[in-house]
Amino acid sequence: EVELTQSPGTLSGSLGERATLSCRASQSLNSKYLAWYRQQPGQAPRLLIFGASNRVTGIPDRFSGSGSGTEFTLTINRLEPEDFAMYYCQYYDYSVLTFGGGTKVEIK
């Protein structure tokens, strides 16, 4: 079973700064099935990135995903107020979805 470890657990940033979030897998992944979500307080998560690097229609281009194998990254350029939230990576394998533990992006 794949395990996803996200780091850092909490990232403190300022408006306009760049944030880099990591998702590390316990084994090499098929990038096609790696996704990222943002969850604002009290809301359901929202899909940002699929296939490791493909931005969902309507998601601002300040969000980008990259990576392969066991190391994946979500980059947020120019943090905006709505970006202070929880972020989760997710993988699908053998009919099971697995989520990482999450990274909280908070205002410095």
Place this chain on the structure above:
Amino acid sequence: VKLQESGPRLVKPSETLSLTCSVSDDSITTNFYWGWLRQPPGKTLEYIGTVYHAGQTFYNPSLSSRVTISVDSSRNQFSLNLQSVTAADTAKYYCVRFGDWWVVDFWGQGALVTVSS
């Protein structure tokens, strides 16, 4: 696509948690899979299981002995039953649609279910 969870929000230990998801602005018989995730307070998301309108199901192995997911195409709904609940099953339960490449592209608003006597 809109999804809405319904069902009791308080369940006693050892009893069965039952939730229904009503789907609107889409037919549950389209070529998508539907399912359930949950999120205990302050924790990450956990996959529960998946159902296809033809009845095919997949479950998280860690919950499979207690979970049943079923579909009612005539009502455009699908349901979750989780047996023998304990306090550890207290969570917000989300009904979802799985899009291409097994991402969750649509979510219900979530139903917070508390297990307590």
